[in-house]
Amino acid sequence: MPAPPARPADGAGRGLLGLRERVAVYGGDLDARRRLGGGYRVRARIPLDRP
Numbered sequence: 001m002p003a004p005p006a007r008p009a010d011g012a013g014r015g016l017l018g019l020r021e022r023v024a025v026y027g028g029d030l031d032a033r034r035r036l037g038g039g040y041r042v043r044a045r046i047p048l049d050r051p
Helices: 015-025
Strands: 029-034 040-045
Touching: 015 029, 015 040
Parallel strands: none
Antiparallel strands: 029 040
8 A cells, every 4th residue: 555645844843853842841851763563653751740
């Protein structure tokens, strides 16, 4: 099955870099990797303050 056509980049988003920056604002970190079977795995860790 062929891949769907790519959407044109309109410059509206900042991709993983923007996501990484947003997570860092809260003291977290972001990990994004390609998966062997296709696709990506994205994991964000954001610490929570406990009362």
